[in-house]
Amino acid sequence: AQSVTQLGSHVSVSEGALVLLRCNYSSSVPPYLFWYVQYPNQGLQLLLKYTSAATLVKGINGFEAEFKKSETSFHLTKPSAHMSDAAEYFCAVSFSPKLIFGTGTRLQVFP
Amino acid sequence: DVKVTQSSRYLVKRTGEKVFLECVQDMDHENMFWYRQDPGLGLRLIYFSYDVKMKEKGDIPEGYSVSREKKERFSLILESASTNQTSMYLCASRRVIGGENIQYFGAGTRLSVL
Numbered sequence: 001a002q003s004v005t006q007l008g009s010h011v012s013v014s015e016g017a018l019v020l021l022r023c024n025y026s027s028s029v030p031p032y033l034f035w036y037v038q039y040p041n042q043g044l045q046l047l048l049k050y051t052s053a054a055t056l057v058k059g060i061n062g063f064e065a066e067f068k069k070s071e072t073s074f075h076l077t078k079p080s081a082h083m084s085d086a087a088e089y090f091c092a093v094s095f096s097p098k099l100i101f102g103t104g105t106r107l108q109v110f111p
Numbered sequence: 112d113v114k115v116t117q118s119s120r121y122l123v124k125r126t127g128e129k130v131f132l133e134c135v136q137d138m139d140h141e142n143m144f145w146y147r148q149d150p151g152l153g154l155r156l157i158y159f160s161y162d163v164k165m166k167e168k169g170d171i172p173e174g175y176s177v178s179r180e181k182k183e184r185f186s187l188i189l190e191s192a193s194t195n196q197t198s199m200y201l202c203a204s205r206r207v208i209g210g211e212n213i214q215y216f217g218a219g220t221r222l223s224v225l
């Protein structure tokens with residue numbers, strides 16, 4: 001069965017620091033994986049997706065994620081945090097047609 | 112751009128009321144979904160629809176029903192609202208043909224049941 005675990009419900013970083021949000025997945029088939037972002041009082045917006053073409057996936061707003069099959073991980077990173085990155089981030093695995101979401105990580109960025 | 116529109120951003124209802132949450136998408140997507148979002152629980156699937164007049168229960172369907180009479184519109188119905196249905200409700204749609212399983216979300220409806 002497909003599932004997703006996001007380690008850390010809250011992450012705080014200083015502006016300009018590295019952002020690392022962790023996601024581990026479990027899937028009985030080669031997975032399709034996604035990161036979504038939710039800004040305050042808004043719906044979810046797709047950041048990036050992995051569909052087996054390349055293990056390093058680049059998304060919007062300078063975010064990227066690396067698929068590591070051996071570690072069953074799909075961690076999200078950004079080299080330098082910006083105040084506008086403050087939001088909640090969700091990792092998801094496909095169980096077509098459904099998506100199975102993690103419980104989310106709230107990112108705070110301090111000046 | 113895909114647009115998924117939820118008719119209300121905020122709703123306040125009383126216990127026992129019948130509540131309708133409406134969702135419309137403008138990209139002729141076959142699949143549509145209703146989720147509820149609660150702190151610490153992430154998004155949980157309530158119901159989804161493969162296509163017009165087709166529906167399937169998700170993980171937490173109890174206390175909810177849905178209607179999809181037209182392809183662009185997917186309604187979530189709370190037959191008799193209860194306080195434990197106070198939550199954020201998110202609608203999403205997805206293209207099947209040639210799709211990459213990307214779901215597009217509306218802005219959400221924050222429902223309070225008093």
